[in-house]
Amino acid sequence: MDYVLSCCSGADLSKEYVNRRNIAVTMFHYELDDVEYEDDFGESLPFEELYERMIAGASTKTSQISIGQYIEYFEGFLSKGQDVLHITLSSGISGTYNSACLAQRELMDKYPDRTLYIVDSLGASSGYGLLMDRLADKRDEGMNIDALYQYAMDNRLxxxxxxxxxxxxxxxxxxxxxxxxxxxxxxxxxxxxxxxxxxxxxxxxxxxxxxxxxxxxxxxxxxxxxxxxxxxxxxxxxxxxxxxxxxxxxxxxxxxxxxxxxxxxxxxxxxxxxxxxxxxxxxxxxxxxxxxxxxxx
Structure with missing residues (x-):
């Protein structure tokens, strides 16, 4: 299709899966004992090591995706003439949905001929991932971006x-x-x-x-x-x-x-x-x- 289906790393899908399904991903960041890592499918730090260090007493802290990170991420598609449907981690868990919406407002002034939809998944982890899976199916069946946006809104709950x-x-x-x-x-x-x-x-x-x-x-x-x-x-x-x-x-x-x-x-x-x-x-x-x-x- 002529648009990008996108999510955040909080959907807890594998790198192999998102590559195979052609889903773009932007990454959260987190700190482990004050050292920052990217939540990049466990490549920077394997999940097993993260949990073992937590058991040993390491402190963790997460940060939401910033407006600036979203602007840079979305602009990479919009500047190439691609429309984007981005699904975020639940607003009930993170403030990242608000960051994405603020980035959207700024970018739509710069790219008035492009479409950038933001959807609050109202989900997390692989439940958010399950929604992405269904949306990828519908996209592959030929659903256009406007219809897929409405489908996401109608079915996320x-x-x-x-x-x-x-x-x-x-x-x-x-x-x-x-x-x-x-x-x-x-x-x-x-x-x-x-x-x-x-x-x-x-x-x-x-x-x-x-x-x-x-x-x-x-x-x-x-x-x-x-x-x-x-x-x-x-x-x-x-x-x-x-x-x-x-x-x-x-x-x-x-x-x-x-x-x-x-x-x-x-x-x-x-x-x-x-x-x-x-x-x-x-x-x-x-x-x-x-x-x-x-x-x-």
Whole structure:
């Protein structure tokens, strides 16, 4: 097509995947013990090393993509006569959507004959990636940029996102769980189960005791909310931070229950932008399902 489909590195897709699907990516940056790295598919710093250093006590900090970075990135396409549809990490998690919109306003004055759409994914990690996957499919089927922009706006809330963590250390360190609650949670083997709501915010939903039970509960939620329920035909992505065995266990359960899925479950590592906050121990499930709304999810 004659336009660029683009996202941020917070979509937690692999370099091989985005190259194969012709999706442009601009990178977040993060700091590990005051040293800055680019969130570049783990090339600057492998994800395993990031998480191992976090376990050892290293501090992390992320920064949103700046207006200046967006202007330089978008202008690389617009100056060549290409239109751009860019999908951002959820505004409920990061301020990067606002930065992209400010860059858009400035660039549209300079390139009035070009189109630059900005869409808030209202998602994160490979759920944001699952939306990008569907948009790439529609683009490849011949959908033009205007129609694809509207499709993204109409369907972004149909991506269901469920996360659990079997290690509360980084929830405590980040202030999302108090030290007292975290101590007793660890003692009782409590795994918080969260999802992303209709505003794109990460919301605690349940406290599940034990790793086996939280995996089962996450699977049950897909059975409850998946599009067409047991006849689900869409794709399913799972991302994780140093929990490949648990992610594979969940994927096996899903593949056995949903035989009509278009392809096997795809597993991805949680990248540095999201993982700097969740730390190791997180598994996240993403699928197409019931639309998120205020009283629901």
């Amino acid at each position: 149909k991506v269901n996102s469920w996360f659990y963590s079997s290690d509360l250390t980084f929830f405590i360190r980040g202030g999302r769980v108090s030290k007292t609650a975290g101590f007793f949670g660890q003692m009782l083997n409590i795994c918080p189960l969260l999802n992303i709501n209709y505003e794109g915010k990460l919301i605690p939903r349940e406290k599940v005791r034990g790793k086996k039970r939280v995996i089962e509960r996450t699977f049950e939620l897909m059975k409850e909310y998946a599009e067409d329920r047991e006849n689900y035909r869409g794709k399913c992505f799972i991302s994780h931070s140093l929990r490949e065995e648990e992610a594979r266990q969940l994927a096996d359960m899903i593949e056995a229950y949903f035989p009509n899925m278009v392809e096997p479950v795809s597993l991805y590592p949680i990248g540095a932008t999201i993982g700097s906050h969740t730390g190791p121990g997180t598994v996240a499930l993403f699928f197409w399902g019931d639309e998120r709304w205020e009283e629901h999810t």
